[in-house]
Amino acid sequence: MAEPLWQQCLDHLEDELPAQQFNTWIRPLHAERDGDALRLLAPNRFVLDWVKDRYGEQIITFARQQSGNGALRLVLEIGSRKRAEAEPAPSRPAVAAPGPRGDEPTPAARGAAGRRSNLNSNFTFDNFVEGKSNQLARAASRQVAGNPGVAYNPLFLYGGVGLGKTHLMHAIGNMILAQRPGANVVYLHSERFVADMVKALQHNAINEFKRHYRSVDALLIDDIQFFAGKERSQEEFFHTFNALLEGQQQVILTCDRYPKEVDGLEERLKSRFGWGLTVAIEPPELETRVAILMSKAQQTGAALPPEVAFFIAKRIRSNIRELEGALRRVIANAHFTARPITLDFAKEALSDLLALQEKLVTIENIQKTVAEYYKIRVADLLSKRRSRSVARPRQLAMALAKELTSHSLPEIGDAFGGRDHTTVIHACRKIQELKETEPRIAEDHANLLRTLST
Amino acid sequence: MTLRVGLRDSATFANFLAGDNAAALHLLQQGGEPFVYLWGGQGSGRTHLLQAACHAESARGGSPAYLPLAALARAGTAVLDGLEQMSLVCLDDLQAVAGQGAWEEGLFHLYNRVRDAGGRLLAAADAGPAVLGVQLADLRSRLSWGPVFQLQSLDDAGKLAALQLRARARGMELGAEVGAYLLRRCPRDMHALFELLERLDQASLAAQRRLTIPFVRELIN
Numbered sequence: 001m002a003e004p005l006w007q008q009c010l011d012h013l014e015d016e017l018p019a020q021q022f023n024t025w026i027r028p029l030h031a032e033r034d035g036d037a038l039r040l041l042a043p044n045r046f047v048l049d050w051v052k053d054r055y056g057e058q059i060i061t062f063a064r065q066q067s068g069n070g071a072l073r074l075v076l077e078i079g080s081r082k083r084a085e086a087e088p089a090p091s092r093p094a095v096a097a098p099g100p101r102g103d104e105p106t107p108a109a110r111g112a113a114g115r116r117s118n119l120n121s122n123f124t125f126d127n128f129v130e131g132k133s134n135q136l137a138r139a140a141s142r143q144v145a146g147n148p149g150v151a152y153n154p155l156f157l158y159g160g161v162g163l164g165k166t167h168l169m170h171a172i173g174n175m176i177l178a179q180r181p182g183a184n185v186v187y188l189h190s191e192r193f194v195a196d197m198v199k200a201l202q203h204n205a206i207n208e209f210k211r212h213y214r215s216v217d218a219l220l221i222d223d224i225q226f227f228a229g230k231e232r233s234q235e236e237f238f239h240t241f242n243a244l245l246e247g248q249q250q251v252i253l254t255c256d257r258y259p260k261e262v263d264g265l266e267e268r269l270k271s272r273f274g275w276g277l278t279v280a281i282e283p284p285e286l287e288t289r290v291a292i293l294m295s296k297a298q299q300t301g302a303a304l305p306p307e308v309a310f311f312i313a314k315r316i317r318s319n320i321r322e323l324e325g326a327l328r329r330v331i332a333n334a335h336f337t338a339r340p341i342t343l344d345f346a347k348e349a350l351s352d353l354l355a356l357q358e359k360l361v362t363i364e365n366i367q368k369t370v371a372e373y374y375k376i377r378v379a380d381l382l383s384k385r386r387s388r389s390v391a392r393p394r395q396l397a398m399a400l401a402k403e404l405t406s407h408s409l410p411e412i413g414d415a416f417g418g419r420d421h422t423t424v425i426h427a428c429r430k431i432q433e434l435k436e437t438e439p440r441i442a443e444d445h446a447n448l449l450r451t452l453s454t
Numbered sequence: 455m456t457l458r459v460g461l462r463d464s465a466t467f468a469n470f471l472a473g474d475n476a477a478a479l480h481l482l483q484q485g486g487e488p489f490v491y492l493w494g495g496q497g498s499g500r501t502h503l504l505q506a507a508c509h510a511e512s513a514r515g516g517s518p519a520y521l522p523l524a525a526l527a528r529a530g531t532a533v534l535d536g537l538e539q540m541s542l543v544c545l546d547d548l549q550a551v552a553g554q555g556a557w558e559e560g561l562f563h564l565y566n567r568v569r570d571a572g573g574r575l576l577a578a579a580d581a582g583p584a585v586l587g588v589q590l591a592d593l594r595s596r597l598s599w600g601p602v603f604q605l606q607s608l609d610d611a612g613k614l615a616a617l618q619l620r621a622r623a624r625g626m627e628l629g630a631e632v633g634a635y636l637l638r639r640c641p642r643d644m645h646a647l648f649e650l651l652e653r654l655d656q657a658s659l660a661a662q663r664r665l666t667i668p669f670v671r672e673l674i675n
Binding site for chain 1: 496497566598638
């Protein structure tokens with residue numbers, strides 16, 4: 001529960017401010033009471049400045065009134081409360097088990113930035129599904145994990161997004177830790193390295209930064225393509241990298257492409273990346289995608305029939321992340337409806353996801369589709385002609401426009417050659433009636449609906 | 455000065471009329487999925503659900519942040535700093551920054567930081583992840599990390615029910631006939647309808663008249 005005085009402020013502000021402003025600027029604040037100070041913590045400088053400028057006066061005036069303490073001061077700081085205070089979610093669905101985030105280090109364990117391993121214990125070799133596309137990368141990773149600093153140094157994994165680079169990287173780190181529990185294994189994203197360095201420079205702590213990164217047993221840096229164009233970071237990383245290699249400490253890097261193809265990366269870095277082993281991960285082939293789905297479903301305790309796994313795997317080829325997203329959507333629906341996952345069920349659950357164009361239907365789009373379907377011109381639909389061959393399609397198009405868009409009836413009438421809204425009402429009624437009496441119209445309607453909504 | 459009684463229209467899960475979106479609503483209420491993506495047309499309930507999620511997160515002692523990106527696009531990405539400390543981050547109107555390099559990279563890093571910190575991220579836009587126009591593949595794939603839901607607009611019966619629900623919350627009675635009249639004559643997206651309802655509310659207070667078709671006709675013409 002929020003600090004009591006702040007809770008009163010919240011209730012007051014929620015009444016006073018538009019919902020968007022309240023949710024954007026006031027809700028993220030965390031309040032603490034400290035004698036005569038009402039301390040508000042904002043997640044960043046931007047929010048802090050905004051709140052101070054726009055709402056500071058209003059907040060302190062109200063808080064003084066409520067508390068009867070005229071000496072109350074408002075103190076704004078950047079920071080956050082300990083997340084651990086929050087209660088757990090009311091109930092966790094079965095699908096929430098090992099998710100994309102899995103077992104993360106608890107906030108308490110995070111402590112001082114840069115002093116944590118950050119390894120995700122959920123990513124292991126055991127739950128990495130092997131296939132032709134990643135065999136080599138997996139084998140190399142196993143070797144490195146077995147002989148860190150010796151086998152291949154650096155190990156450079158590259159490939160497109162969502163193919164399992166990060167998974168392999170964590171798996172190596174976890175295995176090193178399992179073999180040598182005291183080992184200092186550090187995983188971080190390249191952005192974190194850059195941010196830490198910038199912070200160290202600002203606080204005159206660059207020597208500590210260097211010492212820290214050079215003292216690790218294994219340094220795992222993800223997505224090094226984001227070093228591109230950041231010269232100072234590359235310079236610092238270059239020296240760290242050399243020191244680690246000299247000390248036979250393991251370096252593992254991932255990148256979305258072959259090192260030589262990263263623009264904005266220094267040549268000397270590119271060439272050093274090739275000193276160890278560079279290995280690609282390719283997009284998984286169908287069988288592997290099926291195996292991945294089955295494995296993920298099993299992890300979450302969902303019963304996924306193989307034919308459903310094939311259905312999903314055939315349609316989502318791009319990467320594992322999207323494959324997993326689709327599976328989670330199917331499982332979420334199954335959980336909600338308490339129905340078993342069948343082929344039809346999966347098709348229904350994923351109908352919007354698998355739609356070729358995940359875009360909204362427009363009146364224009366409806367007119368075009370209806371005209372094509374009846375082999376007439378869009379101009380005919382908009383014209384004054386009233387022959388049956390044009391009038392029926394026009395009525396059907398109007399009915400679909402009402403069904404599938406949020407336009408008002410006058411707007412729909414306008415879009416059909418400036419017709420009155422009563423004409424649209426008439427068209428909708430007529431089509432409703434015909435759908436019941438004329439199978440042909442019902443069929444046309446169903447076909448068009450399918451074309452337009454997939 | 456007008457007396458403000460029970461006029462707060464705060465979006466909550468309880469005052470969301472689910473229609474065909476019950477599965478999405480259920481999932482959000484449970485709050486177990488770390489990443490969820492919602493998309494749909496104007497007035498399909500994206501913003502309502504995001505703000506309701508923030509409301510629920512506050513109520514259970516969490517720390518939510520709501521970011522209307524259409525309004526923040528020009529302010530720059532500094533607003534994303536440190537958001538991984540929040541237990542829930544809601545990104546609304548992603549389409550407003552899709553295709554902008556700095557924003558895409560900023561959001562990509564935010565996704566990673568939220569994942570590493572164990573938080574939740576709820577995103578909403580007017581189109582699905584694949585056709586949103588996001589250039590950075592790393593971000594595009596992350597948008598599909600968790601379940602993706604297309605929010606279905608309410609049908610006319612649902613819209614009428616939503617209007618009546620909102621009207622009751624504001625202490626006014628909206629008859630079915632009057633509601634149906636509004637739906638025939640006015641833009642049928644929920645934003646516009648709710649705005650109209652607010653205007654009607656004020657007008658009926660000012661004129662001390664009930665909402666009848668003749669009264670409403672006067673007002674909207």
